[in-house]
Amino acid sequence: MVGKEHVTMIPSSPKTIWSATVNGHDVQAIAPSNAILLDVLRDEVGMLGVKRGCDLGTCGCCAVLIDGEPRLSCLCLAGQVEGQAITTVEGLADGAHLAPIQTCFATHGGSQCGFCTPGFLMSAEALLNENENPTRDEIACAIEGNLCRCTGYQQIVDSIEAAAEIKRGDAPASSPASDPHPNPHPEGPDEPSMPPGHAR
Ligand code: FES
Ligand code: FES
Incomplete structure (x- = not known):
């Protein structure tokens, strides 16, 4: 029972x-x-x-x-x-400065909803630490265990290629996306006034 x-x-x-x-x-x-x-x-x-x-x-x-x-x-x-x-x-980041691989994901559309992005970044970082000049096939092989349902993968491969260029010194490292924001917590607009009795 x-x-x-x-x-x-x-x-x-x-x-x-x-x-x-x-x-x-x-x-x-x-x-x-x-x-x-x-x-x-x-x-x-x-x-x-x-x-x-x-x-x-x-x-x-x-x-x-x-x-x-x-x-x-x-x-x-x-x-x-x-x-x-x-x-x-x-x-990955150095304080407020994103690593090249992070910057390139941001600038080349490698991240959309972003849920898969940490895993891709780590796989890509491991690849670039071993091989600063990977082919697109080698990049695809390095990320074959990572799934993304948003990007279609091409932008991810583009992002990793771009990060490899920076690592090799073939492209400048700095970009606006990796510079710390002068005021990362700006004050927002004043809250709208609510009529009496309305909870926010
Ligand atoms: S959560 Fe580990 S491989 Fe999916
Ligand atoms: S960016 Fe959404 S799952 Fe990859």
């Missing part, structure tokens, strides 16, 4: 202290010993740029660099990368 069966609960895994270097900072987090890296990065370390798409290893949204190598954080146990250097999309 429903409700009278004895259900055996699976004991949760013990929590341990996890430590790694994330975007150049030593971090520690308390997490179950079987925690997924994606969960630890988002929920414990606060790296919300690491996106949860499919959770199955098929979309590439959760890609990060582990010691420079691209990995899917949804398929990786945090314990497997204990003590290693992890780079997330938050680690």
Whole structure:
């Protein structure tokens, strides 16, 4: 009879202290010993740029660099990368200055809704760190594990080609999109006055 069966609960895994270097900072987090890296990065370390798409290893949204190598954080146990250097999309920019790959995605239409963009940026960064002069076929190969439902991919390949030119010194690095805004929090217009009794 429903409700009278004895259900055996699976004991949760013990929590341990996890430590790694994330975007150049030593971090520690308390997490179950079987925690997924994606969960630890988002929920414990606060790296919300690491996106949860499919959770199955098929979309590439959760890609990060582990010691420079691209990995899917949804398929990786945090314990497997204990003590290693992890780079997330938050680690690409230099302060207020976007990395060339970020600037080029912005200027070449490589990002539309943006949900897939962190994963593409990490795959592209890994490629350009290894190969500053990739062919379009090599670019396509490097991003074959990343899915985008908005752009049609051509603009993404264009963006990565453009970033490669900057990395090689064949194109200027600076662009208005990478310069810090002189006033990043400008005051908006005055709020419209509301008639008495209307909540905002
Ligand atoms: S969330 Fe990791 S591959 Fe989709
Ligand atoms: S920009 Fe929307 S999914 Fe790629």
